[in-house]
Amino acid sequence: MMNNEQLTEQEVEGLTWLMQAALQNPWYGFYSFLAVVVLTLVVFNLGFARELPVLKKVIVYMMLLVGSFVMWFLEFAFGAPIMAVLVISGIILGLYRFRLHRHRKEKEIA
Numbered sequence: 153m154m155n156n157e158q159l160t161e162q163e164v165e166g167l168t169w170l171m172q173a174a175l176q177n178p179w180y181g182f183y184s185f186l187a188v189v190v191l192t193l194v195v196f197n198l199g200f201a202r203e204l205p206v207l208k209k210v211i212v213y214m215m216l217l218v219g220s221f222v223m224w225f226l227e228f229a230f231g232a233p234i235m236a237v238l239v240i241s242g243i244i245l246g247l248y249r250f251r252l253h254r255h256r257k258e259k260e261i262a
Contacts, residue, residue: 159175168227168228168229168230168231169231170227170228170231171228171229174228181228184224184227184228184235185220185221185224187235188220188223188224188227188234188235188238189216189217189220189224191235191238191239191242192216192219192220192223192238193213193216194238194242195238195241195242195245196216198242198245198246198248198249199241199245199248223238
């Protein structure tokens, strides 16, 4: 692994924003991975989760963890806007679930 001193300024500018942050503090890479995992879980639970038996649920969440690593790698290595897309997806699905809840509540009252 190369230190900050071994990279020229031009080489650092060619790195993705996440790589540059990880150069400053290596923990930022881990924190960004945790952020991708949490955002993936939120989006999955808001939009796609169904009631499953425990073993199937464990398998699904393990696959989500593997998929989160792939998405984190795409953001880290290539600069793909994975976290931004997950945040936007979470907001849209959250709004949808909120409106669906309100609609069902109004339907019960009427």
